[in-house]
Amino acid sequence: MTQPRRGRSEAGRAEVRRELVAAAVAQFTEHGYDETTVDAIAAAAGVGRRTFFRYFRSKEEAISPDHTAGLARVADVFETAHPSEPPALVALRAGETVFDLYTEDPALSVARYRLTHQVPALRDRESASVDHYRRLLTRHLRKRLADDPDGDLRAAVVGAAVVAAHNLALRTWLAAGAPADGIDAMIAKYRRVADMLPVEQPSLAAVTERLEAAVDRLEQRPPA
């Protein structure tokens, strides 16, 4: 693809990485995942096979996004959130910061999405990646729910629910071709999970009940 390059700077490494990802996506899409060898990807990116494995730990990793930044952001939101903020809402905010990883390069995200959903090996790897987020959320939630007798269960449920909503919203958007004017709808859909979360005291049901009763009383008041 290009001339032989040796001895790269940091910027050079980032460029090589992008070329490897692009080559992998192109080859997988065109010839199929199993039919594409690491040799072919490396050659298409103009580097040696050995170098490929200095950028990715495995063939699958070339296609899955780097979640280092996403996981770091999630952890950061939890560590800087005020102790009084409801844990479920912290989790919700944390999840929202991860959308950026996909909206930055929609075309690449869509290509990855399509490959991931038709190659079993990539799908399984994706499941594992998603589970890392779920575990991270659950761990932080459990810390914040330490005084709840069912805190571990609530943390597991909220963590899993937030991740599930995130993925549903994200995949719906990706399946539609990742339109720029669909990002707001994606986030709105994701936020709607808040209505389904088991919110801690005061009970949501109790609050709404009281509000509804108050409104009902107002409505039944005879007009002047």
Place this chain on the structure above:
Amino acid sequence: MTQPRRGRSEAGRAEVRRELVAAAVAQFTEHGYDETTVDAIAAAAGVGRRTFFRYFRSKEEAISPDHTAGLARVADVFETAHPSEPPALVALRAGETVFDLYTEDPALSVARYRLTHQVPALRDRESASVDHYRRLLTRHLRKRLADDPDGDLRAAVVGAAVVAAHNLALRTWLAAGAPADGIDAMIAKYRRVADMLPVEQPSLAAVTERLEAAVDRLEQRPPA
């Protein structure tokens, strides 16, 4: 381990399978997962390397339980459940039928659990397996929530929550050594997720809508 055997009956195949699983668990536990080759497992079970791959698709599969039966049971519960039963409760019942796969042979389940949680490759495979259950639940739930405007989101949340609760209860039990007198507590913990599922309560959005409508009506009426 035994004499060379050739040409097995169906019962013979089941026995060979058990021996391979036992050999894999023993070797992985004693020498580590990466250090154990498929050759060694096959030899310990008294069969050839080629035969190993007639029983398992991969080295990892020798350690992970066969979920065929579990997935079939879940599907069966959904297909035979009465249409009027709340979807979340169907999911809850479906998940409960899967505990049997682990309580049948507690010692083996504990050995698998320990290996799975200290070998990254096995952990990732486990995540993928769990995700298959989640997807199955979500798919069936979505069908039963077709008339709910947020049915897909609710299905995703309930499915993920049920699976998360199942795994938390199961792992807690396994981590404690899978005591026979802990099975009831495991199931009780799992069932407690029902209190956190977004089905009984009206959604916050619905309540908000009603409140806003009521306020609108009040505003259009002269004060008392």
Place this chain on the structure above:
DNA sequence: GAGCCTAACGGCACGGAGTGCCGTTAGCAA
């Protein structure tokens, strides 16, 4: 009980993933 049929077995060989090792080279600094 002799012969046949089917299914499982084991060995062989091959391609490809992933890794340790090492000589080489680009880019930078003194």
Place this chain on the structure above:
DNA sequence: TTGCTAACGGCACTCCGTGCCGTTAGGCTC
């Protein structure tokens, strides 16, 4: 110009997973 460092690429190796094929056990028929 010289020396240092980090990245590169080739080589060789192990092991996983699979197609192929000859062989054999166990059951069935007559």
